[in-house]
Amino acid sequence: KPPSASKPRGLRCAGCVKHMNEMDSRSFGAVLRSCRFQCDFHLVLREAEDRFRRSQQLKRTSHTLTHTHIHTHDKNRKSTSEDTERSKREKHRLSHQTSDRCVSLTPLRRPREIHSVR
């Protein structure tokens, strides 16, 4: 049967059907990315991991920026207000990103408690 044009729920994607001999820790990311669509699980997984990666990259960038600033200040003994503003904004954005990732504390579902007694 040919796959239907719309995405049915519960569909399995390359991340679901490829086994260990077909992908490893190095190629898994590329396999998911090259797949035209992901199942619900791999889609949310990829989105959440990508957000984490972006925040990691931001951390690196801000480290480099801070380092450059110190260097410049040492040399010229002068700080422009523009620099300070920029680093303030950078820090603000960072703290937002970080708190975004940690807000939700979710109660785990307990299937055994669902059984109701009449």
Added chain:
Amino acid sequence: MFKGKTAWFSGSVGQGVTSFWVSEGGALSSWRTADYLFSADASSEDTERIYESEDYVENRATVFHSNFVSACKPRQSVKSVPIGHYVLPPASIQNELRVLIGRFIWETDEQVMSEEQINT
């Protein structure tokens, strides 16, 4: 079962899993060169180091839960266990994912395994 494959195991993984990997022909390697990265705890120090690495940021270092290796044992085949379901994401995003998908397969596996152990 694991012949020709190299793996890195986090310190959080039990010795039994690593021994099983080796006994089935798998080789051990450093986390920078191994084909497969296995951990049992995303918040352990050696695993967090991977999430902070350039390889991970560039999408070349997916960490899998070591329960995958245990799951291959009763099935005697790597082809019947979907490794793509055993992804172990960074600890800081696990809770937001549980909201959307419920439990991870490596969490339910632990339950199944302990029930199996009780029955035998």
